[in-house]
Amino acid sequence: MQFVTGGAFQGKRQWVKSQIETYTWINGYEDELTFVQPLTSTVVLEGCEHLIRRFVQEEGAEAVFKWQEVVQFYEAWEREDDGRNVIFIGCEIGSGIVPIEAENRLWRDVVGWCYQHTAKKCTIxxxxxxxxAKQLK
Known part of the structure; x- marks a missing residue:
């Protein structure tokens, strides 16, 4: 699994698309996340921060566990076949700025915790x- 992160509109999507040819693209900004077996060997999950925001709105801080289930699902799917690859794309949303609203502070915190989990699970x-692009791991 791979995790690609950085600021908004910094070229993450274009960079990922330049690295792969065929893929199933899940747009977290628009699509509902479903646990359906993808049709291609590469899955790109873009907009992780937006999916996590939806989870926070539904479950508060427990959203971390829901995100861990997402990562676990795709980790298991990828391990079923050597040719499979999952790429998570997530915007960095904090940059040290602490939001005034409690809901946005919680979202920022949960995104940070979820990204730590994702980075730990990903090989790249x-x-x-x-x-x-700068490879950190």
């Missing part, structure tokens, strides 16, 4: 800033 972690 890349950050993208100004269209430049």
């Amino acid at each position: 972690v890349t950050t993208i800033w100004s269209g430049i």
